[in-house]
Amino acid sequence: MSGHVNSYYAATLEGALDLPRLKTRESADVCVIGAGLAGLSGALDLARLGKSVIVLEANRVGFGASGRNGGFVAAGYAEGIEAITRRVGPEQARELFGLSRDGVRLVEENIARFGITAAQSRPGALQVVRHDDESAFASAPERLQRDFGYDVEYWPTEKVRTCLKSGRYFQGLYDASAIHIHPLNYVAGLAAACIEEGVTVHEATPALRVEERDGGYAVSTAEGEVTSQHVVLCHSTYGRGLHAKLDRAVLPVATYVVATRPDPDLLDRAIDIQAAIADTRRAGDYYRRLADGRLLWGGRITTQRSEPARLAQLLKRDIVAIYPQLAALEIDYAWAGLMAYATHKMPVIGQLQSGLWVATGFGGHGLNTTAIAGRLIAEAIARGDDRYRLFEPFGMPWAGGPIGRAATQAVYWYYQARDRIDEARAQRKAGGRHGAKA
Ligand SMILES: Cc1cc2nc3c(=O)[nH]c(=O)nc-3n(C[C@H](O)[C@H](O)[C@H](O)COP(=O)(O)OP(=O)(O)OC[C@H]3O[C@@H](n4cnc5c(N)ncnc54)[C@H](O)[C@@H]3O)c2cc1C
Numbered sequence: 001m002s003g004h005v006n007s008y009y010a011a012t013l014e015g016a017l018d019l020p021r022l023k024t025r026e027s028a029d030v031c032v033i034g035a036g037l038a039g040l041s042g043a044l045d046l047a048r049l050g051k052s053v054i055v056l057e058a059n060r061v062g063f064g065a066s067g068r069n070g071g072f073v074a075a076g077y078a079e080g081i082e083a084i085t086r087r088v089g090p091e092q093a094r095e096l097f098g099l100s101r102d103g104v105r106l107v108e109e110n111i112a113r114f115g116i117t118a119a120q121s122r123p124g125a126l127q128v129v130r131h132d133d134e135s136a137f138a139s140a141p142e143r144l145q146r147d148f149g150y151d152v153e154y155w156p157t158e159k160v161r162t163c164l165k166s167g168r169y170f171q172g173l174y175d176a177s178a179i180h181i182h183p184l185n186y187v188a189g190l191a192a193a194c195i196e197e198g199v200t201v202h203e204a205t206p207a208l209r210v211e212e213r214d215g216g217y218a219v220s221t222a223e224g225e226v227t228s229q230h231v232v233l234c235h236s237t238y239g240r241g242l243h244a245k246l247d248r249a250v251l252p253v254a255t256y257v258v259a260t261r262p263d264p265d266l267l268d269r270a271i272d273i274q275a276a277i278a279d280t281r282r283a284g285d286y287y288r289r290l291a292d293g294r295l296l297w298g299g300r301i302t303t304q305r306s307e308p309a310r311l312a313q314l315l316k317r318d319i320v321a322i323y324p325q326l327a328a329l330e331i332d333y334a335w336a337g338l339m340a341y342a343t344h345k346m347p348v349i350g351q352l353q354s355g356l357w358v359a360t361g362f363g364g365h366g367l368n369t370t371a372i373a374g375r376l377i378a379e380a381i382a383r384g385d386d387r388y389r390l391f392e393p394f395g396m397p398w399a400g401g402p403i404g405r406a407a408t409q410a411v412y413w414y415y416q417a418r419d420r421i422d423e424a425r426a427q428r429k430a431g432g433r434h435g436a437k438a
Pocket of ligand 1: 035036037038039056057059062063067068070072205206207239256337338359362363364366368370
């Protein structure tokens, strides 16, 4: 038993650690709750800034979203940069976007510095529209360069279709600075790096309670306790009950992934590019070819926590709807994961009260943003820096528990319906212009 969900990533996990549960009373400068990317990124930076750190993980390192995701590491946030700019103004938006780029670089640096070759980092991400709309991307390269100093490439439909052999796709935007990785191997490498830097990590040790004690905190577990000056809550939506306000601030949103059987020759007939692909729909598909000849395909979002019984068939249908030529592709693995979303779709990073910190709400854009959250909180704790305050305008909104969840689900259904209408309209408009055949 690996203790992980049965996924392609768990089946190909390299460098798994088997870390002891906490059975004693310990103390440290900082106790981090949750060994996903947010917790481990923060722990690593704290240790490198001279702090003693204990990480408590309820399950296994990378058990949550961090070990199950699509593996795309790209600049930006779950919220679009236009909406961020409207909210905080161009100057602060530029700083926030810059941080999101730093997050990508931090992941690359960690892979290089700690020799995490099992992360299998590969370059490039291509975003595509599913309806014919030149205006969606044509001005983006100039705008992103002017406003954020960021380079992306516009691809007309003809160029997109030389790589993605599907009549469902139109224009694209290629980001050469993005990478894609094996996320669970990266998390395992990050945990090993933490341990190398002196961090103590306990698996199978859920934090049960966080209480104030002697000007600091006591974190209780089933068989032990950690006392510390600071606590960082990085348990996302896999754990609840540690902080009631936080539980109400972020919603668990599920998304699904499959990995197919290796069949590189068949895949060549559909996806002739090694970059990661995503469409721009609100609940769009995201996928990439894997080094061992498989296709990893993710999609759909829901606020239901339970996994549909026929998950593999559901996503297989989505694949064939885009690429009918892949109808013979068999699915080897299917799994689900939970992301944490605040209603403003920005990370929730900051101090809840003196010494009690939080890093959560990364949504579907957590691979780069967890890295910067860890760094900002580590710099705040170890050096008193206040860059984390850049996230203050977004704050901790109330997501409303089960009622909020129902409302959010209704919004998703509405978005999905609008996506379908937009596409049907575009396909009709495009007619034979680009040809509807793959
Ligand atoms: C299927 C899927 C696809 C995705 N694709 C992408 C993508 O391609 N690119 C991208 O940027 N983002 C993607 N994301 C989002 C990204 O994975 C997350 O935003 C990110 O991993 C969140 O990291 P985290 O550390 O906050 O949470 P998690 O990784 O969920 O970690 C939380 C950890 O806390 C532990 N825990 C919970 N309660 C307790 C407790 N009481 N005590 C101790 N430990 C506890 C859990 O066991 C878990 O290990 C995807 C997410 C999913 C689910």
